[in-house]
Each structure stands twice: as C-alpha cells, then as structure tokens.
Amino acid sequence: MRFAPLSLLISLSLLSFSAVSQDTNTVTAIENDITLKQADFDSFTEILNKHLKDESQQQHQLDLLRARSTKLEKEKNQALDAMNALYRRLIEDPSLDISDTKLRYQNAVDSHKTNKEDIAMQLASISAHRKDIEKIRIDRHALLNTLEGLKEQKNTARVERLRNEFNRDGTLEIQNTINCKRTETLAACEQRGQHLGMQKATKRFLDQVFANLTEIRLVEPKRNSAGARVQVLNSHVVNSGFSGHGNYDVNLSVTMRGDANNSRLCHLLNLDNRFCSEYSSSFQSIYSPQQSSNFTGNVRFSDPVTVSTTYPEIEKKSQTYNKPVVNILNEPEIDYTHELTLRSNVHDDEVFIDGVSYGSTRLSVQLPVGIHDIEIRKLGYNTFKKIINLSKAQTLKARLVKNKSHLVSKPIVETQISNISVPGMVVIPAGSFEMGDITGNGLANEQPVTKKILSDSFDMNAKEVSVSQYNSFAVETNYVTEAESGKGCAYYLNGEPVWEPSLNWKNPGYEQEDDFPVVCLTYNDAKAYADWLSSTTNNEFRLPNEVEWEYAARAGTTTDYSWSNDIGSNQANCGWCGSEWSNKSSSPVGSFSANQFGLYDMVGNVWEWTQKTAGQSDVAVRGGAWNFAPSLARASTRLILSTDFRANYIGFRLVKER
Known part of the structure; x- marks a missing residue:
C-alpha cells in the first residue's frame, strides 16, 4: 500500500x-x-x-x-x-x-x-x-x-488555558490515496480509504493542537500520558474517485474538537492535582488516535460523525451523509475508562487517587486508562502506596500494617476538673528532628536547617483551644481581652489587614459555633488562659515554643506537610485548599484528619501563637490559616508578630509539662 x-x-x-x-x-x-x-x-x-x-x-x-x-x-x-x-x-x-x-x-x-x-x-x-x-x-x-x-x-x-487549548474546534481538509487490494471490492476499498483518511485527519489535527499549546515545551515530553483525544463533529467527502491503476483518491473535510484527560492536566504542567480536581472529562465517546505514524488501530467515533458511505458509485462533490463510520465497519469499540476496585483490611481509611480523596474502601471508581498513583491512609497505620497502569478492569487489595513506631500516640479524653473543661491532650514523645526549610520551598527566616533534640516528652492539645473553652475562662474570671478593651481585631480586606473596633473573640467577623477555634486574641490573652488553666488544675500549662510546635507538626515526617510536599485538596482549611471553609472562615476544630501524633489542624485553620523567646519583644505564629495560601501553611513557615497583634485568623493551643 x-x-x-x-x-x-x-x-x-x-x-x-x-x-x-x-x-x-x-x-x-x-x-x-x-x-x-x-x-x-x-x-x-x-x-x-x-x-x-x-x-x-x-x-x-x-x-x-x-x-x-x-x-x-x-x-x-x-x-x-x-x-x-x-x-x-x-x-x-x-x-x-x-x-x-x-x-x-x-x-x-x-x-x-x-x-x-x-x-x-x-x-x-x-x-x-x-x-x-x-x-x-x-x-x-x-x-x-x-x-x-x-x-x-x-x-x-x-x-484552564491548557484545557481550552486542547478543546479547540477546527476544520481540516485532507487528500488521501490508497492502492486497492485485488481481493477487495470497490466499495470496501472506498470504505478503507475514507477510514484511513479520517485516521490521518484526526492524528494530524491532534499534532496541530499540541504544536499550538502555549506551554508546549513543558507538555511535549509527557505527550503519551496526556490522554489527548479528538471528537469528530462533522465530516464530508469533498471529492473522490478511482484511477485506472487501482488507486482510490478521496478528499475529506473534517470538523473536529480536541480534548485531553482533565485529570492529567496538572501532571502535564507539573502542578498539584488540587488545581484539576474541579474538572471532569468533556466527552464520553471520543476518538483517541495512537501516537504511531502508521495508523491501523480500531477507532471509536461519537455522534455526529458523517462520511460518504454509498457504494460502489462515488457520490458527487461536497455531499454529506449521516451514518456513523463505526456502524459501517462493524469494528469493536475501544474503552477509554476502566473500573478500579479497592479493598483494604481496615475500616475508616481514606483513599487518594492521583492526590485526590475518593473516600473510604470498599470503593469502585471509573478511571481513565493509564498510570495512577494510589494511596490508602489511616492514622496509626503505614500508608499503602502503589502505582498502577490501568489497562483493564482491576481489583486492588491493600493491606495496611500498624505503625509500631513510638511516634503514634492516642488522644487523652477531655476531662472535667472543678467544673472546668480541660482540653484533650496527646502525648508527644521525646525525639529529634531537622527544624527549618528542609525542602527548599520556604522563606529566609526558616533558615538555616538545624537539628533539634527534645529530651523529654510533653502533652499538647489535640485540637486548637475552642470558643467554648475560652468562654469558661472569661466567664469565671471576668477577663476582658485586648480586642474588647482596645481598638478591636484585624481582618483581611482586599489583601490587607483592617482593624475593626467591633470585632473580638465573640464576634470575629464570620459565623462561628462553640467548637470553632477562638481567635482575635493577643499573645497575652492566650497566656492569661494558660495561667488560669494552670492554677485551676494544678498543672503547668503554657504555649508551646517553636521547637516543640514544629516537632509536633512534622510528627516524624520531613515533608512540607505531614502527608506530603503537596497540600492536596480538602485536607486542611487554608486559602485555595479546596475545603468548604477555604477563604471564608475558620472551621470546627478537628474537621480534618489528624497527623501521625494525633494532632488536628497543625496545617491551616488558624495561625497559632508560640512561646516568646527570652529577650525578644516579638513572637512567632505557626501553621497557616483559612485565608492564607497553602505555601504559608507548611510545617516550617514562621510569621513574626508583635505580642499585642490580634486577628480573626490567629488562635492557639497549649502544652502541658509532664
């Protein structure tokens, strides 16, 4: 041929x-x-x-x-x-x-x-x-x-730009000539010529789509994993005919639309999958040409597909027909998604596929053909990780093994002492870690990285101090916060902190319940609560110092977040983090999974005051907040503030000496 x-x-x-x-x-x-x-x-x-x-x-x-x-x-x-x-x-x-x-x-x-x-x-x-x-x-x-x-x-x-660039519409006119086989009829030769012409058209169209991508240099090396596809919207024979040498010539005009697997867009751009979690595939039935230059594979078209289908006579120029090619050729269809079934040996786990949470096992989900990263997590167990190449329906059985490391601790149940609700604590074990910007993604004040040793264990609030817990202190002592007695509390407006006299811990500028983290408190307001709790319970409560805080936040990991270097989607309450509270308000304490130490909201929700260093007038807040970017919620991020600053995105938690 x-x-x-x-x-x-x-x-x-x-x-x-x-x-x-x-x-x-x-x-x-x-x-x-x-x-x-x-x-x-x-x-x-x-x-x-x-x-x-x-x-x-x-x-x-x-x-x-x-x-x-x-x-x-x-x-x-x-x-x-x-x-x-x-x-x-x-x-x-x-x-x-x-x-x-x-x-x-x-x-x-x-x-x-x-x-x-x-x-x-x-x-x-x-x-x-x-x-x-x-x-x-x-x-x-x-x-x-x-x-x-x-x-x-x-x-x-x-x-969004890459998605739209893949989704371009275009019309291509192609001329194709084939040599008819001796054993086939003219009608069969005509069908084959038009079919191969369509294959050529779709492949060349896809080549053009890639060539016109703005970030082609970044995408091209990953072309084979892009999941790029073409939908034929309309096609017709402009002219066609047989020669005396047994050749069939056809000139096709094909209108097409490109598409890519939307879940792969972030992979193509080297971005966290959370930027692609809102997208779903545009087409259910599409034509996915192979990357080979010689095209002989089976094809699948979606309606409407129109080509010349009348034979043995050749139709007149520019005539359009409405019968799908797939029905003529009677060829098997190609499936572009398969069912992945996931099982595990534990309950209440969480499944992440390509960085996106899909819920708990037992789970069955339709996924595009190709490579997928699978993670199944549960507190107290080692994370199950596997990379699969999904080419057919598959069942994956995961076995999660208990983490026997001393790093895992169990929360202490909240107790009542003298009618005072004492926040639940977890035991943070003694150990050592590298403190600072380990991954190189941080700010100047996170350097240099230094090794820190904590010789003794300590207790830390499993969750941030809540509105109801602080209310118990305020009611019993008639304590008035600095926001209530001063110029109020700061909130963000158009990217800048604005002071509002009417804002305080009871009214932070958004709706809150008793189980929300208490905010709009200065360093001294937080310390006053710790001193009261100490005197009431005969235990020594205080704010954690920065070493204790970061050690607890990392929980034995060396990544930006306790689960990975990517924030993911809906795993914490921070700006642009995909939760229902992101860029809106704080969330109820403990709304997201705990880290390996059993601590909640060490990433996001509200910044947390740490203990002031002797001789310094300023103090660091750690952990990020609901209206701060994910990059500012890393384990090593530090913001330095004066002790009298207060905002509706700053709260605290305490440690207790053992």
Whole structure:
C-alpha cells in the first residue's frame, strides 16, 4: 500500500482562538501582578531589614547609655561622699575652700540627669521605631499572602488555558490515496480509504493542537500520558474517485474538537492535582488516535460523525451523509475508562487517587486508562502506596500494617476538673528532628536547617483551644481581652489587614459555633488562659515554643506537610485548599484528619501563637490559616508578630509539662 502526500488545511474557529487568547491574557495579567507584588515584597523586605538594623543600632546605643548611667551614678555617689567629707571638715575649719568639690558634685548630678534624659529619648525613639517595624511586618505578611494567592490563581489560569487549548474546534481538509487490494471490492476499498483518511485527519489535527499549546515545551515530553483525544463533529467527502491503476483518491473535510484527560492536566504542567480536581472529562465517546505514524488501530467515533458511505458509485462533490463510520465497519469499540476496585483490611481509611480523596474502601471508581498513583491512609497505620497502569478492569487489595513506631500516640479524653473543661491532650514523645526549610520551598527566616533534640516528652492539645473553652475562662474570671478593651481585631480586606473596633473573640467577623477555634486574641490573652488553666488544675500549662510546635507538626515526617510536599485538596482549611471553609472562615476544630501524633489542624485553620523567646519583644505564629495560601501553611513557615497583634485568623493551643 502506498500513500500520496497529504495536503492539509486547518482552520480553527474564532471562538476557540478568542477563548485561548483570553486565557493567555489572564495568565499574562496575573504574571504581571506577581512581578509587581514581588517587587513590592522585596522593597518591604529591604525596608524591614534596614529598620531592624537601625533598631539594633539604637538598642546598642541604649545599652551604652545604660552602661554610662552606671558609671555616672558611681561618680555622683563618689562626688557626694567627697563633698560630705569636706562639709564635716568645714565645721572645724570655716576657711576651707570646698568650691572644687561642690563643682564636681554639681557636674556629676548634671551629667547623670542628662544621661537619664538621653535614655528616655532613646527608649521613645526605639518604641516609635518598633511600631514602624510592626506595621511593616504586618503589611509585608499581607503582601506575601497576596503574592502567594496570585501564584495560586496563575496555576488555576494555566490549567484552564491548557484545557481550552486542547478543546479547540477546527476544520481540516485532507487528500488521501490508497492502492486497492485485488481481493477487495470497490466499495470496501472506498470504505478503507475514507477510514484511513479520517485516521490521518484526526492524528494530524491532534499534532496541530499540541504544536499550538502555549506551554508546549513543558507538555511535549509527557505527550503519551496526556490522554489527548479528538471528537469528530462533522465530516464530508469533498471529492473522490478511482484511477485506472487501482488507486482510490478521496478528499475529506473534517470538523473536529480536541480534548485531553482533565485529570492529567496538572501532571502535564507539573502542578498539584488540587488545581484539576474541579474538572471532569468533556466527552464520553471520543476518538483517541495512537501516537504511531502508521495508523491501523480500531477507532471509536461519537455522534455526529458523517462520511460518504454509498457504494460502489462515488457520490458527487461536497455531499454529506449521516451514518456513523463505526456502524459501517462493524469494528469493536475501544474503552477509554476502566473500573478500579479497592479493598483494604481496615475500616475508616481514606483513599487518594492521583492526590485526590475518593473516600473510604470498599470503593469502585471509573478511571481513565493509564498510570495512577494510589494511596490508602489511616492514622496509626503505614500508608499503602502503589502505582498502577490501568489497562483493564482491576481489583486492588491493600493491606495496611500498624505503625509500631513510638511516634503514634492516642488522644487523652477531655476531662472535667472543678467544673472546668480541660482540653484533650496527646502525648508527644521525646525525639529529634531537622527544624527549618528542609525542602527548599520556604522563606529566609526558616533558615538555616538545624537539628533539634527534645529530651523529654510533653502533652499538647489535640485540637486548637475552642470558643467554648475560652468562654469558661472569661466567664469565671471576668477577663476582658485586648480586642474588647482596645481598638478591636484585624481582618483581611482586599489583601490587607483592617482593624475593626467591633470585632473580638465573640464576634470575629464570620459565623462561628462553640467548637470553632477562638481567635482575635493577643499573645497575652492566650497566656492569661494558660495561667488560669494552670492554677485551676494544678498543672503547668503554657504555649508551646517553636521547637516543640514544629516537632509536633512534622510528627516524624520531613515533608512540607505531614502527608506530603503537596497540600492536596480538602485536607486542611487554608486559602485555595479546596475545603468548604477555604477563604471564608475558620472551621470546627478537628474537621480534618489528624497527623501521625494525633494532632488536628497543625496545617491551616488558624495561625497559632508560640512561646516568646527570652529577650525578644516579638513572637512567632505557626501553621497557616483559612485565608492564607497553602505555601504559608507548611510545617516550617514562621510569621513574626508583635505580642499585642490580634486577628480573626490567629488562635492557639497549649502544652502541658509532664
């Protein structure tokens, strides 16, 4: 068999071009915003570093003034002693000249007084400078969250652009020539020629779709796993005929639409699957050409497919028919999805397929043909992981093995002491870990990575302190928070923290129930609760220090999150994390799975105060929040705030000394 050269003309619809152009403009606009915000963030960082350097110099000058004050105090006392001694001698010798001694004392007093005034002025300068630093930090944190949010939007726009680029419509005109076999009829030769022409058209159309992808360099190496497909919308024979040498020539005009397996789009762009979780396949019946240049495989068409089907005579030019090719050829259809059945030896597990949660076993799900990552997780068990190549219906039986490591601990049931509800605690075992930005995805203040050793175990709240628990403290002690007595509480508006006098822990600006995490509290508000709980229960409760917090959040892992380096979808309450509360409000404590230590919401929900380091005026909050980007909810992320800051996205949990 021989083929004549193909003459091709592809005309993509204006609608497709317009949509793709709009997608590209959207991505470009977001990229421009990211560039501008990154420049602003770098500028804020530079200004902050300068202010911190100035503060350090001012503090050094204050230390010098205080050291000088000690010397001047000593000089003043010595001058006073000398003058007193001369006064006693003056009683016996009135002619004694004491002017020099008196002048010495006067100078000592004046110098000491001037130094005290300098100290007061320096403290006032440092205080004003500190307020500037606090504002710069808060604005910088807000800008950082805006920047990370733009990156989330950009990735979403990239996926949508790629999806639309695959979904282009186009019309292709193709000329194909074949040599009729001696054993086949003219009608059979005509059918085969048109069929092969359709195969050529769909393959060439798909080649053109790939060639016009904006991110072709990223996608092309993964072309075979893209799940790219073509739907034939309409086709007709422009002209056709037989030659005297037994050749059949046909000129086909085919209108087609491309498509790709939407669950693979993130794989093609090297993105977390959460960006693709909202998409489902556009077509149920589509034609999926092989990647080979010689096309002989079975095909499957979806209605409407129209080609010339009348024989042995050849129809006139540009005549259209409405009978599907698949019925003519009577060839078997190709299936593009198969059923995967999953079983395990435990109950209440969670199944993740390509990073997306599908619920618990026993589970049966239709999946596209190809490679899939399977994970089955349950607290207290080692995660079952397997990569499968789904080419037919398959049943996978997973056996989860109990994690015998000392890392797994069981929550202590919430108890009542003196009518006070004591939050449930879990035992955090002694151990060591690498603290800081292990994966290289973090901020400058997460470096350097250092090894930390915790020689003793401790107890930690399994969940963040709730509204009802804090209410017990406030009612019994008549405690008034700083938000209630001051200028209120901050909330995010258009990417910036705004102070609202009416907001406080009882009214954080969104609807909350008793089991929501308490927010709008300063560091001192949280510490006051810990001190009260300690005195009430005769146990020592306090905020965790940063080492304890990160050790507990990692729970023996070295990834950004306790389950992986990708946040996934609906596994935590943070901005753009796929939960029903994301970018809306906090969620009830314990709404998501616990980590390997049995701790809930160490990722997202609300930032958590940690213990202030001796000698430092600022303190770190950890863990991310419902309105902060996933990249800011990693185990090592740190935000530094002043102790009097409060917002409706900051709460806390406690540790108890054992």
